[in-house]
Amino acid sequence: MRTTEVLKPVLIAFALLAGIAAPLAAVAQQYPTRPLRILVPFAAGGGSDIVARVLAAKLTDSLGQPVVVDNRPGAGANIGIGLAARAPGDGYTLLVASSAFTVNPTLYAKPPYDPYKDFQPVTCVGSSPNILAVHPSFPAKSVKELIELVRSQPGKHNYSSPGAGTTPHLSGEMLRMAFKLDMSHIPYGGAGPQVQSMLSGQVPIGWASVPSFAPQVKAGQLRGLAVTADRRASALPEVPALGELGIKGMNADTFQGVFAPAGIPKAVLSRLHGDIMKALASADVRERLAGLGFEPVANSPEQFASQVKSDIERWGQVIRAAGIKVD
Secondary structure, eight states: OOOOHHHHHHHHHHHHHHHHHHHHHHHHHHHHHSSSEEHHHHSTTSSSHHHHHHHHHHHHHHHHHHHEEEEEOGGGGGHHHHHHHHHHHHSSSSEEETTTTHHHHHHBBOOOOOOTEEEEEEEEEEEEEEEEEOOSSSSSSHHHHHHHHHHHHHTTTTESSSTTTTTTHHHHHHHHHTTTTTOOEEOOSSSHHHHHHHHHSSSOOEEEEEHHHHHHHHHSSSSEEEESSSSSOTOOOTTTTTTTTTTSSSEEEEEEEEEETOOOOOHHHHHHHHHHHHHHHHHHHHHHHHHHOOOOOOOOOOHHHHHHHHHHHHHHHHHHHHHOOOO
């Protein structure tokens, strides 16, 4: 048998691979050739929406194509996330989502997405610890006093959160279970209604992400008791951290991250990740994130994927332990 005949299958295979690789390389090199869309599974004005709009402005400049924000709220973020999961993995649709992305797979019996199979994590933009706060008229002035008061009056007190299954809700459940507190959860349809309820004194105890309560705490309209971290949040340095109060194992945060539908070409993912990193390194973006109460993260796709997996497992344990169910 001739050498050329032996090598013929190998040569054909190389030719086929080259034929496939060339168009992919060309696509990545030309990308993007049309506008991009960033899906946000929450209403305008929230943390995810603000982060998406900040990134959209920067990416419009760096990519040379319009980047539009498309808000699709509803069903605890499942509508927008599910829509992103069904989008083509071509780099023209992105998702900016909060920690709801990692909570919902356990919270809901049939979420409309698989966090592992349907998405490629791009980067965690930033994160913020949650905060426990009370109305200024509430007698407890510290976490210790709050725990003692609730224990002395079982069943009398409630706490609020921006919604069932949110990480602030789960933070409240962790404290309740850790100290065996007899109190009920009052969910609201977002941080806005929750803040108004707390300011009126209707439900004087509440958990939220730091950005949601920071303006009111700074203005003295709410009293911050603690943030769910080992160290204080830069946005509210006057509020102690649970770690420094000796309450361990309750660190919790709310992240804002960028995801792409599965199947995105590696070269396109690399381009997007690089441009987002440049945006997050700029002084104006970092200042905007800090003003919102977010600590910039800007990690790699691999690091973010590991973070997502860890969060899904952790929040799943809390949800199951607390018996939380959402229809």
